[in-house]
Amino acid sequence: MNDRFNLRASLEAWEQEAAAYWDKLTRSPEFLSRIGYQMTRNLESQQRIRTSLQHALEHPPTSPELELLARLAQRLDALAERLDRLEAALKHNE
Amino acid sequence: MSDLLSRWVELWHEGVGDIWRHYIAAQDHIRTQGRHLVGQTPAEVVYTEGCLRLLHYSPLAVASVPVPVLCIPSLINQYYVMDLTPERSLVRYLLEQGLDVYMLDWGTATDAERYRSLDDYITRMMGRCIQLVRRISGQERVSLLGYCMGGMMGAIYTVLFPEQIASLVNLAGPINYHDDGIYSVWTRPEWLNVDLLVDTFGNIPAGFLNMTFHAVRPTDEIIQALNYWERRDDPAFMRVFSAMHLWTHDPTPFPGEAFRKYVKDLYQDNLLIRGEFRVHGQIIDLHRITTPTLTIAARRDHIAPWQSVAALHDMIASADKDLIILESGHIGMVIGSSAHTTLWPRLGSWLAAARPT
Numbered sequence: 001m002n003d004r005f006n007l008r009a010s011l012e013a014w015e016q017e018a019a020a021y022w023d024k025l026t027r028s029p030e031f032l033s034r035i036g037y038q039m040t041r042n043l044e045s046q047q048r049i050r051t052s053l054q055h056a057l058e059h060p061p062t063s064p065e066l067e068l069l070a071r072l073a074q075r076l077d078a079l080a081e082r083l084d085r086l087e088a089a090l091k092h093n094e
Numbered sequence: 095m096s097d098l099l100s101r102w103v104e105l106w107h108e109g110v111g112d113i114w115r116h117y118i119a120a121q122d123h124i125r126t127q128g129r130h131l132v133g134q135t136p137a138e139v140v141y142t143e144g145c146l147r148l149l150h151y152s153p154l155a156v157a158s159v160p161v162p163v164l165c166i167p168s169l170i171n172q173y174y175v176m177d178l179t180p181e182r183s184l185v186r187y188l189l190e191q192g193l194d195v196y197m198l199d200w201g202t203a204t205d206a207e208r209y210r211s212l213d214d215y216i217t218r219m220m221g222r223c224i225q226l227v228r229r230i231s232g233q234e235r236v237s238l239l240g241y242c243m244g245g246m247m248g249a250i251y252t253v254l255f256p257e258q259i260a261s262l263v264n265l266a267g268p269i270n271y272h273d274d275g276i277y278s279v280w281t282r283p284e285w286l287n288v289d290l291l292v293d294t295f296g297n298i299p300a301g302f303l304n305m306t307f308h309a310v311r312p313t314d315e316i317i318q319a320l321n322y323w324e325r326r327d328d329p330a331f332m333r334v335f336s337a338m339h340l341w342t343h344d345p346t347p348f349p350g351e352a353f354r355k356y357v358k359d360l361y362q363d364n365l366l367i368r369g370e371f372r373v374h375g376q377i378i379d380l381h382r383i384t385t386p387t388l389t390i391a392a393r394r395d396h397i398a399p400w401q402s403v404a405a406l407h408d409m410i411a412s413a414d415k416d417l418i419i420l421e422s423g424h425i426g427m428v429i430g431s432s433a434h435t436t437l438w439p440r441l442g443s444w445l446a447a448a449r450p451t
Contacts, residue, residue: 018313036285043294
């Protein structure tokens, strides 16, 4: 490790320069426009997710898609039962 | 840029990497230590309202000043910055000078505060606290000591209810929001959609605020890590360091509607300085202030640039007014190692001179 005094002096000098660079960067309209654009998109996405969740909560599963999903789930359950029975039968025959 | 990065890599390998890892690993411990040290001056909670508390400090000297002092911190930072540790406490100093000191602790905003307006905070909540201080102290008028955003709030209250205020201190409270400060740049409507932010978040989360505070100068944290590393075995240093570290990482959420008005009307449209800011249905004309007023700004303040704070001094009509510009930063001016010589005595003597009627 560098000796203590040298390390502090080097680090402080680096920090001053880095801070000045950062300050200039974060004041530039290009940088701020980009950050602002990303933040706006992010917030809009969050709003859409929230709206969708709220919509789902306010509209219980009566829509055709959800009914279809429920029927699919029933068929999958039935298939799983058949597989269990077939597996059991195979074991019995072995 | 590439030079900065290559030098950073060199520094990292020369020892900064080890220091940083130790510092990060010690974060929880440092904050826990800090938690035991902050806000220790004995006080009685004399009023609560939602998450707000009004503290009345126990006297530490024979009361020599009749006019009570109400400290108003920022809405979004913990009040204990003014009572950081027993050895770095502005509150304690004022008590030792024989002042009767109250503190408005805004608390940590919850969802219940989401729709509370800035007007509510200033005229109703602050107003009720001021009425209570008047009643408890038996004094007609109180002195307001507003720090940061609390300075702006105190000035507005003084415009609206001058008969209740004996003297006003604006300690680093921004008044002119179109300044050279970084927040003035970051909050411009070209890149900050305040409505979208509030409508999405409700209250502006403490984590988001914390990120913006540290984004002003993120590299400062590495110097803090070095300070910690070099003096971690010095108990006196570590007491103040822990408390300070806790405070700088402990903001509270900004109530949504208050944030909307604060940023849009003040930072974006600068209505206060233009004499068009409305609170409680009234235009806030700072020129109407005739109350004795002390304005204190700091030349290295990145949060509230000194010109922005000093604008109050220039605008008010008070015959009795003073302006102090300190050679420090926004936080250092209140609790820095030289605050007890540069700020506290001048502040104490100003407040002690307040006339009750």
